[in-house]
Amino acid sequence: MSMPPDPRFTITLTCPDRPGIVHGLTGDLVRAGCNVVESQQFSSPDTGAFFMRVTVDAPAGQTAEGLRAAVALSAGEFTMDLRIREDSARMRTLILGSTDEHCVNRLLFAQRAGSLPIDVAAVVSNHPGLSELATFYGVPFHHIPVTRETKPEAEAQLEALIAELDVELVVLARYMQIFSPQLAQSLAGRAINIHHSFLPSFKGARPYHQAHERGVKVIGATAHYVTDDLDEGPIIAQETIPVSHHHSAAQFVEMGREVEGRTLTQAVRWHAEHRILLDGKRTVVFH
Numbered sequence: 001m002s003m004p005p006d007p008r009f010t011i012t013l014t015c016p017d018r019p020g021i022v023h024g025l026t027g028d029l030v031r032a033g034c035n036v037v038e039s040q041q042f043s044s045p046d047t048g049a050f051f052m053r054v055t056v057d058a059p060a061g062q063t064a065e066g067l068r069a070a071v072a073l074s075a076g077e078f079t080m081d082l083r084i085r086e087d088s089a090r091m092r093t094l095i096l097g098s099t100d101e102h103c104v105n106r107l108l109f110a111q112r113a114g115s116l117p118i119d120v121a122a123v124v125s126n127h128p129g130l131s132e133l134a135t136f137y138g139v140p141f142h143h144i145p146v147t148r149e150t151k152p153e154a155e156a157q158l159e160a161l162i163a164e165l166d167v168e169l170v171v172l173a174r175y176m177q178i179f180s181p182q183l184a185q186s187l188a189g190r191a192i193n194i195h196h197s198f199l200p201s202f203k204g205a206r207p208y209h210q211a212h213e214r215g216v217k218v219i220g221a222t223a224h225y226v227t228d229d230l231d232e233g234p235i236i237a238q239e240t241i242p243v244s245h246h247h248s249a250a251q252f253v254e255m256g257r258e259v260e261g262r263t264l265t266q267a268v269r270w271h272a273e274h275r276i277l278l279d280g281k282r283t284v285v286f287h
């Protein structure tokens with residue numbers, strides 16, 4: 001009977017930059033019997049913060065808790081904000097949508113194809129129309145209607161579902177409801193939105209029509225973390241495509257669908273692979 005492979009863990013950390021961090025952490029890891037198979041780091045000249053992402057093969061039977069104890073000395077000496085996750089664990093994800101299907105479909109297809117290391121706990125929408133798509137992919141669907149008057153209750157229902165399903169990541173796949181400050185704060189760093197423009201241009205509603213009115217020569221999409229400041233959250237991924245005077249606003253909408261789906265899926269993949277670290281209002285992405 002073949003033995004299971006050695007457990008592989010990914011460690012991410014942020015700390016004040018100073019000499020000795022890499023030496024300290026990798027020394028602890030070697031003493032714990034680990035082999036470093038991937039390592040990336042970045043020193044931010046603007047904020048003086050240091051960021052690192054290390055993937056290690058650990059001895060059989062090792063756990064994240066055991067590794068945390070093994071690196072505790074360095075973590076304490078360098079005041080590291082340190083996270084450790086086993087690579088085999090898939091991120092429990094809830095997909096939020098409204099009426100547009102293309103981004104929800106792209107995420108569900110990528111997960112089913114094995115190119116997105118997530119488990120989709122549910123699709124949730126403020127409209128009933130996405131139920132057929134969720135059912136096609138064998139994913140639970142929850143309809144949580146939202147009106148101006150019922151938004152607090154709807155958000156409470158959503159938060160209860162997130163807790164009940166043990167959700168780690170919430171993806172807004174063209175979900176057209178603005179999160180309250182409380183909900184945005186409660187999901188800080190673990191809610192990703194796709195905005196259908198190349199931010200910071202054309203924030204808010206109907207960005208393709210704003211862009212067409214402006215006569216742009218590229219349109220784009222931006223995946224960003226959700227904050228209370230609408231469409232101002234830390235940017236994770238962006239993509240643009242060329243357009244011209246021949247295209248109508250409706251054609252912008254049609255051409256933009258593929259870009260939105262690719263950009264959102266890329267951002268979700270990087271988040272689920274623990275490749276994104278927050279550097280104030282910006283991100284550091286180790287890809």
Ligand SMILES: Nc1nc2c(c(=O)[nH]1)N[C@@H](CN(C=O)c1ccc(C(=O)N[C@@H](CCC(=O)O)C(=O)O)cc1)CN2
Pocket residue numbers: 172175176177178179180181184193194195196204205225226227228229230231232233
């Ligand atoms: N707190 C945040 N909530 C949301 C963000 C965000 O960055 N911070 N991103 C939006 C997505 N979005 C643009 O990408 C967006 C969605 C909806 C609206 C809007 O005006 N919604 C109205 C209701 C519209 C309707 O009922 O159809 C509203 O919520 O009052 C603007 C921008 C998702 N949420």
